[in-house]
Amino acid sequence: MYETYTLHVAGLTRELKKVRVAPSLRIASFVMLGDTRLIERCADALYEKIKDGGAEILVCPEAKGIPLTHALAVRLGVDYVVARKSVKGYMERPIVAEVKSITTTEKQIIVVDEFDAEKLKGKKVCIVDDVVSTGGSLASLEAVLKKTGCTVIGKVAVLLEEGGYSGEDLTYLERLPVFKD
Numbered sequence: 059m060y061e062t063y064t065l066h067v068a069g070l071t072r073e074l075k076k077v078r079v080a081p082s083l084r085i086a087s088f089v090m091l092g093d094t095r096l097i098e099r100c101a102d103a104l105y106e107k108i109k110d111g112g113a114e115i116l117v118c119p120e121a122k123g124i125p126l127t128h129a130l131a132v133r134l135g136v137d138y139v140v141a142r143k144s145v146k147g148y149m150e151r152p153i154v155a156e157v158k159s160i161t162t163t164e165k166q167i168i169v170v171d172e173f174d175a176e177k178l179k180g181k182k183v184c185i186v187d188d189v190v191s192t193g194g195s196l197a198s199l200e201a202v203l204k205k206t207g208c209t210v211i212g213k214v215a216v217l218l219e220e221g222g223y224s225g226e227d228l229t230y231l232e233r234l235p236v237f238k239d
């Protein structure tokens with residue numbers, strides 16, 4: 059049996075499973091994939107916070123934040139790019155950076171290919187993610203984006219997890235604790 063953490067976000071309540079990610083660290087697992095009501099409500103709430111920010115395109119790291127990014131992009135009337143976590147066979151001249159993550163022990167990468175880089179070039183970009191924890195994915199994504207010639211004008215997430223990222227430059231809805239036991 060799992061213990062749970064009760065999350066209140068965007069007017070909804072969800073029970074998150076506490077899962078162990080290290081010998082003395084459990085996180086409350088936040089998976090919004092497939093939860094249509096939660097995705098839509100969070101997109102509404104984030105839209106209200108960033109609608110006047112001037113974003114011309116959104117970027118999200120795959121995978122859990124993709125439906126949220128789609129919902130937010132529709133509200134803003136813009137397109138989005140999904141930064142992938144592996145180099146695909148069809149990618150031309152991929153731009154790659156390494157990622158350090160709280161949930162994954164293996165080495166991870168983040169990658170945008172030339173086709174997506176072209177969409178981003180010269181644009182005002184807002185990065186979207188479901189949870190920001192250590193900020194590792196954000197930092198790697200920003201390193202990749204720098205090489206595409208776009209300008210990151212904002213960063214948004216549903217949750218800021220107590221994982222080391224200051225959150226000063228992040229627009230988010232709620233904070234999420236971690237459990238050191």
Ligand SMILES: Nc1ncnc2[nH]cnc12
Pocket residue numbers: 085086087088089160161189190191219234
């Ligand atoms: N609490 C969490 N739930 C799901 N994914 C995460 N990534 C980092 N922290 C997370």
